[in-house]
Amino acid sequence: MTDRLNHFTVVDDCSRSQLEQLLELAHEISLDTRAFENTRTGRMLVNLFYEASTRTRVSFEAAAKRLGMHVINISATGSSVEKGESLIDTFYTIQAMGPDCIVVRHPEEGNATKLAELAEPGVHVINAGDGTAAHPSQALLDALTLKQSFSDFSDIRLVMAGDILHSRVARSAIKMFLTLGIGEIRLAGPPEFMPDDASSEGTAVYADLDSAVRDANAIMMLRIQKERISGLDIPDADQYHREWGLNAERLGLAAGGCRVLHPGPMNRGVEIASGVADGSQSRIRRQVRNGLYARMALILTLTRAQA
Amino acid sequence: MTDRLNHFTVVDDCSRSQLEQLLELAHEISLDTRAFENTRTGRMLVNLFYEASTRTRVSFEAAAKRLGMHVINISATGSSVEKGESLIDTFYTIQAMGPDCIVVRHPEEGNATKLAELAEPGVHVINAGDGTAAHPSQALLDALTLKQSFSDFSDIRLVMAGDILHSRVARSAIKMFLTLGIGEIRLAGPPEFMPDDASSEGTAVYADLDSAVRDANAIMMLRIQKERISGLDIPDADQYHREWGLNAERLGLAAGGCRVLHPGPMNRGVEIASGVADGSQSRIRRQVRNGLYARMALILTLTRAQA
Amino acid sequence: MTDRLNHFTVVDDCSRSQLEQLLELAHEISLDTRAFENTRTGRMLVNLFYEASTRTRVSFEAAAKRLGMHVINISATGSSVEKGESLIDTFYTIQAMGPDCIVVRHPEEGNATKLAELAEPGVHVINAGDGTAAHPSQALLDALTLKQSFSDFSDIRLVMAGDILHSRVARSAIKMFLTLGIGEIRLAGPPEFMPDDASSEGTAVYADLDSAVRDANAIMMLRIQKERISGLDIPDADQYHREWGLNAERLGLAAGGCRVLHPGPMNRGVEIASGVADGSQSRIRRQVRNGLYARMALILTLTRAQA
Numbered sequence: 001m002t003d004r005l006n007h008f009t010v011v012d013d014c015s016r017s018q019l020e021q022l023l024e025l026a027h028e029i030s031l032d033t034r035a036f037e038n039t040r041t042g043r044m045l046v047n048l049f050y051e052a053s054t055r056t057r058v059s060f061e062a063a064a065k066r067l068g069m070h071v072i073n074i075s076a077t078g079s080s081v082e083k084g085e086s087l088i089d090t091f092y093t094i095q096a097m098g099p100d101c102i103v104v105r106h107p108e109e110g111n112a113t114k115l116a117e118l119a120e121p122g123v124h125v126i127n128a129g130d131g132t133a134a135h136p137s138q139a140l141l142d143a144l145t146l147k148q149s150f151s152d153f154s155d156i157r158l159v160m161a162g163d164i165l166h167s168r169v170a171r172s173a174i175k176m177f178l179t180l181g182i183g184e185i186r187l188a189g190p191p192e193f194m195p196d197d198a199s200s201e202g203t204a205v206y207a208d209l210d211s212a213v214r215d216a217n218a219i220m221m222l223r224i225q226k227e228r229i230s231g232l233d234i235p236d237a238d239q240y241h242r243e244w245g246l247n248a249e250r251l252g253l254a255a256g257g258c259r260v261l262h263p264g265p266m267n268r269g270v271e272i273a274s275g276v277a278d279g280s281q282s283r284i285r286r287q288v289r290n291g292l293y294a295r296m297a298l299i300l301t302l303t304r305a306q307a
Numbered sequence: 308m309t310d311r312l313n314h315f316t317v318v319d320d321c322s323r324s325q326l327e328q329l330l331e332l333a334h335e336i337s338l339d340t341r342a343f344e345n346t347r348t349g350r351m352l353v354n355l356f357y358e359a360s361t362r363t364r365v366s367f368e369a370a371a372k373r374l375g376m377h378v379i380n381i382s383a384t385g386s387s388v389e390k391g392e393s394l395i396d397t398f399y400t401i402q403a404m405g406p407d408c409i410v411v412r413h414p415e416e417g418n419a420t421k422l423a424e425l426a427e428p429g430v431h432v433i434n435a436g437d438g439t440a441a442h443p444s445q446a447l448l449d450a451l452t453l454k455q456s457f458s459d460f461s462d463i464r465l466v467m468a469g470d471i472l473h474s475r476v477a478r479s480a481i482k483m484f485l486t487l488g489i490g491e492i493r494l495a496g497p498p499e500f501m502p503d504d505a506s507s508e509g510t511a512v513y514a515d516l517d518s519a520v521r522d523a524n525a526i527m528m529l530r531i532q533k534e535r536i537s538g539l540d541i542p543d544a545d546q547y548h549r550e551w552g553l554n555a556e557r558l559g560l561a562a563g564g565c566r567v568l569h570p571g572p573m574n575r576g577v578e579i580a581s582g583v584a585d586g587s588q589s590r591i592r593r594q595v596r597n598g599l600y601a602r603m604a605l606i607l608t609l610t611r612a613q614a
Numbered sequence: 615m616t617d618r619l620n621h622f623t624v625v626d627d628c629s630r631s632q633l634e635q636l637l638e639l640a641h642e643i644s645l646d647t648r649a650f651e652n653t654r655t656g657r658m659l660v661n662l663f664y665e666a667s668t669r670t671r672v673s674f675e676a677a678a679k680r681l682g683m684h685v686i687n688i689s690a691t692g693s694s695v696e697k698g699e700s701l702i703d704t705f706y707t708i709q710a711m712g713p714d715c716i717v718v719r720h721p722e723e724g725n726a727t728k729l730a731e732l733a734e735p736g737v738h739v740i741n742a743g744d745g746t747a748a749h750p751s752q753a754l755l756d757a758l759t760l761k762q763s764f765s766d767f768s769d770i771r772l773v774m775a776g777d778i779l780h781s782r783v784a785r786s787a788i789k790m791f792l793t794l795g796i797g798e799i800r801l802a803g804p805p806e807f808m809p810d811d812a813s814s815e816g817t818a819v820y821a822d823l824d825s826a827v828r829d830a831n832a833i834m835m836l837r838i839q840k841e842r843i844s845g846l847d848i849p850d851a852d853q854y855h856r857e858w859g860l861n862a863e864r865l866g867l868a869a870g871g872c873r874v875l876h877p878g879p880m881n882r883g884v885e886i887a888s889g890v891a892d893g894s895q896s897r898i899r900r901q902v903r904n905g906l907y908a909r910m911a912l913i914l915t916l917t918r919a920q921a
Contacts, residue, residue: 070679085879096902265392288403372684572699595710
């Protein structure tokens with residue numbers, strides 16, 4: 001494995017030093033965004049989205065445009081995708097337009113990696129979410145958000161809570177934070193939402209949110225899809241909020257100044273109380289802004305001229 | 308109230324001098340558009356549309372692109388809006404991308420104003436239509452169209468006809484034209500479509516279109532939504548056209564050279580006859596072009612560097 | 615007829631020398647694309663699509679952006695088109711924004727030509743497909759693909775196979791290739807898919823694909839819409855593939871090195887076998903890339919300053 005990053009589809013493909021360089025560059029961009037604008041003028045990024053998305057699509061679009069790139073958006077609705085063309089043929093079609101980056105979101109696991117293997121030299125594939133498997137650029141912005149609060153990843157005692165099982169955000173974040181040497185990851189959520197291999201090297205499973213939160217200095221709440229609550233031993237969203245939601249009282253059990261993260265979009269009053277989401281310890285809006293910086297750093301790194 | 312315009316959500320927030328400056332700038336742009344191109348290079352405008360629209364969205368997009376800005380379009384279809392995120396959280400998400408302008412269209416009244424209150428310094432909110440309440444940039448282009456034909460607003464005897472009650476275009480236009488010192492506004496339309504407060508300072512209600520039109524030198528026909536006709540004492544669209552449509556004969560009752568306006572999209576043969584829409588007195592296509600100039604002026608004014 | 619190309623709606627409007635100049639320019643662009651980038655900075659292209667499309671819309675969008683142009687996409691979904699505005703009023707609305715090119719796809723025949731007649735000086739209309747009538751920019755990229763393999767069009771013995779009747783691609787390609795002096799065009803397909811005037815000056819109809827392919831040096835397979843197979847004396851897609859699909863064995867009957875083309879999107883295993891589509895004689899991906907070059911050449915030619 002060369003140290004050059006060619007695609008960004010799963011966290012496993014990245015070394016610690018590659019991730020640290022990405023975070024360092026994202027941090028520099030956050031300090032002086034204008035200095036990095038228009039450094040990729042005339043290059044092209046294509047957003048190929050087979051699932052609806054505002055925040056991720058717009059974040060990549062804004063990042064690329066800030067860099068001076070052309071952006072072409074393709075969504076599965078209103079496209080020849082509907083005429084039954086295969087994902088691979090669509091990919092070749094897009095690749096033939098001469099893009100520098102192709103950002104792919106697809107409901108099935110592993111597709112971004114499969115496309116990366118078909119990419120020509122000079123075409124860089126970025127995974128913007130594949131099924132419940134991975135969402136590595138979200139993990140990158142989460143890592144940047146943590147980096148802004150902690151001088152060292154080993155100081156972090158992070159709680160990740162909610163629907164771990166179906167969360168590509170959780171899967172990529174756990175992998176990335178462990179690679180970056182995080183101190184501790186505590187997982188908490190309804191047993192039905194906990195993967196079999198949840199308790200593993202570097203992660204521990206907690207039976208309830210109160211004990212997980214105690215003494216933690218960072219908490220990442222995951223989005224719960226309301227329709228999934230019906231599969232639980234929990235009657236409704238209110239009850240879910242009481243048992244697994246982050247409210248002010250529960251946050252009070254954590255270490256002083258504990259940071260609160262959420263990948264969004266939030267269900268206020270379900271997995272997180274509004275007061276916490278908008279409170280002084282929340283870094284949720286900061287995460288969105290960091291998404292811009294992290295994706296600018298990612299695009300810059302992938303499209304860097306070969307030495 | 309400072310004389311600096313920070314947002315553009317309701318006409319009431321604008322002084323006469325602010326409106327006159329906007330119109331003067333729009334007029335200058337109409338004379339030499341190229342001179343204003345690329346004067347906002349690298350800045351960003353986001354179109355956040357919760358209702359379908361071609362003309363307004365495209366008009367803002369074209370205006371911003373002419374100025375050299377990046378444009379990101381977000382429509383309620385195919386977005387995390389569908390995942391039930393609140394309008395406010397979506398707004399914060401977009402704001403975190405670092406845009407200069409956010410153009411909002413929303414089916415509920417007052418939302419653009421509410422968002423403007425949440426905007427960070429340097430982020431300017433423009434209302435592109437909220438429910439039946441306001442559509443101030445449409446009023447601005449209508450005012451520009453009138454300005455091109457009349458040396459003084461006080462010379463204008465304007466008829467506004469049709470569905471006044473449900474028209475955000477009418478509401479904003481009446482307010483703006485009165486602020487600009489229009490001579491006379493005559494309202495005409497089926498009684499079911501006339502607001503309770505229609506007859507007010509500066510406006511008068513007419514019982515039929517013929518008497519309203521007599522001697523007028525400008526007529527603005529409003530779009531009638533066909534499904535609303537069923538709520539009237541009028542059997543069908545043909546009958547509506549006979550009673551409340553602008554045809555050549557009726558236009559003949561007005562002053563010579565009377566201008567005809569319509570915000571579009573038109574129902575030809577319902578509120579307006581095709582011959583009138585395409586006739587020599589029509590300024591309807593001119594209105595669309597003025598939309599480009601008015602919105603360029605608006606964006607330029609809002610994003611002007613603080614003195 | 616001047617030799618200046620003002621619109622590009624039907625092949626019949628183009629002289630042989632105009633087509634040859636377009637192909638020559640497209641060829642030059644293919645050799646050094648970067649040299650042509652940003653030669654139309656600040657100009658504007660609007661994609662007005664009343665039918666879903668990925669490849670054609672994206673191809674025009676990429677071509678225009680490579681040239682430095684602003685691009686505005688309008689699709690019939692989510693637009694005032696749905697409010698029932700006429701095509702002509704929508705066209706005037708778009709024209710009023712000051713675009714240089716308007717690319718139109720519409721399900722009804724002849725509409726692009728009709729709009730071209732309404733265009734102001736300086737506004738150039740491009741037909742991106744009107745009903746089953748014409749798709750001339752697809753024909754242009756097909757011609758470019760053939761030009762890359764044959765030193766002279768008169769050397770080409772081309773088979774065009776499948777649903778000729780409903781194919782705007784076939785109609786435009788036949789016209790263009792004949793104008794360019796192609797050696798021979800052989801048409802093959804189920805009798806229900808063969809137009810009455812198929813056998814004409816320059817074209818011959820073959821009763822089966824084997825005899826058509828024999829000794830041919832280029833084969834263009836057409837997309838078959840699966841729902842149309844039910845109108846045939848053919849039980850299903852498998853049977854269609856056996857009778858009218860291009861597989862390796864059948865391709866073996868052609869001249870050595872015979873080129874294979876397909877406008878896409880492909881139905882693999884129906885009109886074309888996967889092995890042929892991805893094989894060494896296939897020029898299908900090359901066609902997509904040529905679409906970019908052909909459309910850059912087209913836009914450059916249409917927007918060339920008047921002498």
